[in-house]
Amino acid sequence: MADVLVTGATGTLGHRVVPEATAAGHKVRALSRREHVGYTGVHWARGDLLKGDGLDAAVDGIDVVVHCATQPIGSKDVVATTNLIAAAKRARVGHIIYVSIVGIDRIPLPYYKTKLRAEEALAASGVGHTVLRATQFHDLIATIFAIQWFSPVLWALRGARFQPIDTHDVATRLVELIDTEPVGRAPDIGGPEVHSHADLGQMFLTARGSRRKVVGVGLRGKIVAGYRSGANLVPDNPVGTVTFADYLRKDE
């Protein structure tokens, strides 16, 4: 069993990884910028990946880091990952596992470009690492629909398809990787089903009992073209077990 640091431990994904890694028998330390209580039995480390504060103490004695922290603004994730790598090197951490996103090299979203640079920093670091790219989380797809709650119709991107995955399924895969040797890049993972954005919107409305209509919006540009090309999908590795409809039922 390993001593594991989870960054982003309070986040949408990280808060799933912490209990799952603990249940698998690992000794888990959870990183946050804030002082924490909660998650009984979890040891919290306070640290800021951008400023570098608290990182040496956070990685001290750690075998594996599961890096889930993110701040999707500018180059912050590159700085944060570079600071984490430096601290991991000083502490001789053997393995950093980094969660990334399917298609970041083919869809020119600014956030994706930053994730790619963070991946590259890891690849050049000399620290044992594994990059796991996952498709969009159910939470993200649902949030994009939820913020349109006061719109008379639900807008969906015409021609785009998604293969959303549950954070429990991503956490399960990350915890499996704790027990493996660093592989550089693990096979990408996706959810169990591929649906058009419009179909996912209809599932969302049905689950919420709304009679509004889904309306396809046809946007142009390289980012949208990337999604339309299916660069965000992994139909050959649908490892997720929870469908979007299952997720919506649980969320009711």
Ligand SMILES: NC(=O)c1ccc[n+]([C@@H]2O[C@H](COP(=O)([O-])OP(=O)(O)OC[C@H]3O[C@@H](n4cnc5c(N)ncnc54)[C@H](OP(=O)(O)O)[C@@H]3O)[C@@H](O)[C@H]2O)c1
């Ligand atoms: N959302 C998706 O659909 C999706 C799909 C595939 C992959 N991913 C990747 O999965 C990872 C996790 O995403 P998420 O949605 O779970 O993120 P999230 O909910 O936004 O959580 C972000 C976490 O990062 C931590 N954090 C932010 N800035 C920090 C800093 N300077 N120092 C230390 N911790 C910091 C926050 O902790 P505190 O506030 O407690 O400090 C928080 O726990 C990301 O790398 C993302 O790119 C996401």
